[in-house]
Amino acid sequence: MGRPAKIDRATVLDASLAVADERGLDGVTMQAVAERLDVTPMALYRHVGDKAALLDGLVERLLTDFPLPDRSLPWAERLGEIGRSVRATARRHPGVFVLLFRLPATTPVARRVRDAVYDALREAGVPEEEVARTERLVSTIVLGFAASEAAGRFGKRPRREIDADYERLEEVVAQLLAASVR
Amino acid sequence: MGRPAKIDRATVLDASLAVADERGLDGVTMQAVAERLDVTPMALYRHVGDKAALLDGLVERLLTDFPLPDRSLPWAERLGEIGRSVRATARRHPGVFVLLFRLPATTPVARRVRDAVYDALREAGVPEEEVARTERLVSTIVLGFAASEAAGRFGKRPRREIDADYERLEEVVAQLLAASVR
DNA sequence: ACCTGAACACCGTTCAAGT
DNA sequence: ACCTGAACACCGTTCAAGT
Secondary structure, three states, rough: OOOOOOHHHHHHHHHHHHHHHOOHHHHOOOOHHHHHHOOOOEEEEEEEOOOOHHHHHHHHHHOOOOOOOOOOOHHHHHHHHHHHHHHHHHHHHHHHHHHHHHHOOOHHHHHHHHHHHHHHHHHHOOOOHHHHHHHHHHHHHHHHHHHHEEEEEOOOOOHHHHHHHHHHHHHHHHHHHHHHHH | OOOOOOOOHHHHHHHHOOOOHHOHHHOOHHHHHHOOOOHHHHHHHHHHHHHHHHHHHHHHHHHHHOOOOOOOOOOHHHHHHHHHHHHHHHOOOHHHHHHHOOOOOOOOOOOHHHHHHHHHHHHHHHOOHHHHHHHHHHHHHHHEEEEEEEEHOOOOOOHHHHHHHHHHHHHHHHHHHHHHHO
């Protein structure tokens, strides 16, 4: 007994993300993922449980996709970088990104990002009892923009215009924070 | 020839929305909708084209679900009412609501709501060349919140706390507008 | 330990046939 | 004009069997 494993959880998730990027979320079928790995669909079950678990794994991937900014940077730069990273992730994986709305913000991977935002907000001077709510608001705003862009709600508008919108959104967030500090 | 129609586009969409509310978006299958109408799945095709068109119809339903506020009301109240209506729609139809991100904002039904917001923003004193961008920002913020709430991203937080978050978001939007007017 | 083949219930969709 | 029956390719998932 014992047989060299052809695939594992990581390769399955890699393949699933690739399929999602090429053919959209609906294209992520057990058979499509299996075919990309040169394996039968049934082989996947040992590694990812079932399809729902596979999608959960995909969402996890999104949130660990980008590095968190160095703690030594000023808080405003850290916040800006996190926001831009989230937006870039949405552009890279538009099919999967919508699933983020379903992910409770208390999940371990979600906490990783959330805590980084908490730190930045504290450093910005947001009073402790306001930190959690402020994070929820800021994250919701950025997530809404990234999801809109990724899913195509902004239509065929040129990139430069969408970038300008995003900059305006950054200003709004900055004002929000300034108001929270006082 | 000629036979009394048992169903039509409207009844199919009604049934689909009911199924979505009860069993989620994945529960909306041609067979589930057909069963609810006491008809075979194939009977649906005459009335809604195919499944993709059925989902498009469902999204349209969402946007015509609520009345637009009376034009005679002050702009701030009109804006507030539209926002609250969108949020209520998300709570009523959480399964379908995420599809709104895929709907280009230039679609006829989307324009109905958008134009109402345009009017309110103009009346608020937002300069003409800023109206479109401001609407995009405000809609994105409200949509992001409503989608987060509907999809469960806020977790099991008590209703009262989510309401408080929404009020904070309304303040943010108000500040955004005040800044646009200057 | 890991993968496969056969099997099942379900899905979207078509097309010719019934009323 | 509207609905149905039969049929097809595809989907997720199980379970026993192979290496």
